[in-house]
Amino acid sequence: MAKCDVCGKDESMPYNCRHCGGTFCADHRLPENHDCTGLQDWNDPQGVFDSGFDNSVNGGGSTSRASSLVDKLPINTGAGGPLAYFRGNATYTFLALMWLTFLAQLIVQLTLTANVYRALFVLTPQNPEYIWTWFTSIFxxxxxxxxxxxxxxxxxxxxxxxxxxxxxxxxxLFLVSGALAGLGQIAIQYVQGPITPLTPGVLGASGAALAIMGVLTVLNPNLTVYVYFIIPAPIWALTGLTALASVFFIGTGGGGDIAHMAHLVGLLIGLGYGEYVKRTQNVRTPSQFQLGGGGGGPGGPGGPGGRRRF
Known part of the structure; x- marks a missing residue:
């Protein structure tokens, strides 16, 4: 059951507006019936109806050049093409890249050396000048x-x-928070002790994931998250516990091979950006959400060479 954001009516099959994110009953499901924030941006090329990837609605010179370059690709990038699903879906694009990178990791592990693996995928304190690893380490x-x-x-x-x-x-947000989270972990490693050939590097998308949670925490701190579809908890509590754990382990130098500074940096970036969005945009957020998944966490050993996971 969910409550309509307009009239408060309990709905067993609520409607979620894809433009403002609100939850509504049948009477208020249409944008014009719930004062959807997307309506005011209908004629704004940079508003909520813009996918962020296709800027052809602008009609500008730079946009036309970009569109012409895309048209020259040997792949149908239109609405009916094989890449249509990813247009306006950066989340799923990044998820696909994560799993493709994971597959590439397995291939490199089986065919090449650990040094090559680290140079390709791991952001290391020994070689922070390998700028590509600022981003490959996210995926x-x-x-x-x-x-x-x-x-x-x-x-x-x-x-x-x-x-x-x-x-x-x-x-x-995803790329910048992920890269800065990794660099933040590298920086704390320089502060905590001398860098040796055995000092671990960092890899993983947890910094970007926590930035995403930080944005939601600011926009709707009382959003109820059903962890594993069973345990209700407000998102502010989950975010707060994560922040406290990160600060504790950074202060004590513990936490195993988990990159807690990366977690904290990603979370702070998300909170800051969420505050910016809250002050500059009128967004409508849902009242509850379900989060579930398999057991285990981001820690644990594995793979060639030492590194911290985040």
Whole structure:
């Protein structure tokens, strides 16, 4: 059961507006019946009806050039093409890239050396000048349960944030928060002790995932998340516990091979961006959400070479 955001009526089969994210009964499901925030941006090319990837509605010179380049690709990128599902769906695009990268990791592990593996996928304190690893390390993961855990969080929470901020801004948030989270972990490693050949690097999308949670925490702190579809908890509590755990383990130097500074940096970026969105945009958020998935967490050993997972 869910309550209509307009009249408060209990609905066993509620409607969720894909433009504002609200929950409504049959009488208020249409955008014009619930004062949808997307209506005011109907004629705004940068508003909620813009996918963030296709800017052809602008009609500008730079957009026309971009469109002409896309048209030259040997793949049908139109609405009926094989890539149509990913247009306006940055969340699922990133999830696909994560799993493709994980497959590439397995192939490299079987065919190449550990040094090559680290140079391709792991952001290391020994070689932070390998700029490509700032981003490949976001999509790489240290084990099956590691990528499953991050995929669950991104799959459930990512579309909500993408719906509020647009695909382009979501993509920027994901990449920037993920890269800065990894660099933040590298920085704390320099502060905590000398860097040796055995000092672990970092990899994983948890920094970006926690940035996504941070945005939702600001926009709707009382959003009820049903963990494993059973245990209700407000998202602010989940976010707060994560932040406290990260601060504790950073202060004590514990936490095993989990990159807690990366978690904290990603979360702070999400909270800051969420506050910006809250102040500059009028967004409508749902009152409850279900989060479930397999057991295990982002920690645990695995793969060639030492590294911290986040």
């Amino acid at each position: 790489a993961h240290g084990g099956f349960m590691h990528i499953v855990f991050n995929s669950i969080v991104i799959f459930f929470f990512g579309p909500l944030v993408e719906r509020y901020v647009g695909s382009r801004n979501f993509a920027i």
